[in-house]
Amino acid sequence: MSYSNGQGWTPLHSATRFGHIVIIPLSLERGAEWSAVTRDGRFALQDAAWKGHSELVQQLLKNGADAMARDSSGQSALFYAIMSGLNKVFSMLLNHAPALNEVRDHSGSTALSVASRLGKFNMVEMLVSLPNTNLAFRDSLGRTALWWAQTQEHDSIAECIIRSAEVAGVSASPLGLPIGSRNFLIRNGNYCMICKGNIEFRSAFYLCRIFYDGRFLICSDCKRLRAHSTFKSHVLVPF
Numbered sequence: 001m002s003y004s005n006g007q008g009w010t011p012l013h014s015a016t017r018f019g020h021i022v023i024i025p026l027s028l029e030r031g032a033e034w035s036a037v038t039r040d041g042r043f044a045l046q047d048a049a050w051k052g053h054s055e056l057v058q059q060l061l062k063n064g065a066d067a068m069a070r071d072s073s074g075q076s077a078l079f080y081a082i083m084s085g086l087n088k089v090f091s092m093l094l095n096h097a098p099a100l101n102e103v104r105d106h107s108g109s110t111a112l113s114v115a116s117r118l119g120k121f122n123m124v125e126m127l128v129s130l131p132n133t134n135l136a137f138r139d140s141l142g143r144t145a146l147w148w149a150q151t152q153e154h155d156s157i158a159e160c161i162i163r164s165a166e167v168a169g170v171s172a173s174p175l176g177l178p179i180g181s182r183n184f185l186i187r188n189g190n191y192c193m194i195c196k197g198n199i200e201f202r203s204a205f206y207l208c209r210i211f212y213d214g215r216f217l218i219c220s221d222c223k224r225l226r227a228h229s230t231f232k233s234h235v236l237v238p239f
Helices: 011-018 023-029 044-051 054-062 077-084 087-096 098-102 111-118 121-128 145-151 155-168 220-224
Strands: 205-208 216-219
Touching (some): 044 054, 044 077, 044 087, 054 087, 077 111, 087 098, 111 155, 205 220, 216 220
Antiparallel strands (some): 205 216
């Protein structure tokens, strides 16, 4: 059962991807490794979570699959459950391994920030109720979960985070945007490379002439959040 195709898919990956419940225990009994990864770094558990196959997720966890395992982007199966929007798989994973709430991917995002960005209210509500949730954390570009909720117009999520932060006695956002602040998205023209907001709707913006061929633009809000490019010599100048 160690066979894999050119993409690194094993029979176990295929079974989880397409929901073949009967094949999973047979594959594991015959030596299939849950830890086998595809060429893009995914485990079978992540495929099962992405496709919403709750029974397969349960079987894999029962047979030793590591819920904390991360793909090549640093994302665990919980991230995949959030992106698929399936509350049952999300709850199953989080109940199995509560520490998943603290996992950060390579961009510094946690489950709370991803759920806030994608508008998954029920998931956010569950996450903010956990004692190990850090409501004030920032990702690698300085963005908080509240910032994502506000800029993506998920006002009910923003209010949920603010209420939870008040109870916990912490500040959920260093920016403090009012509820209802809008992030204007455009396809053409100048836009912030961080929040994708239309620069024309902002009072000021900044430019790094080193990164992205000298076209790295950032709005004043993101600059206040200390967002930056990956260049150590990154210098922002008013534009």
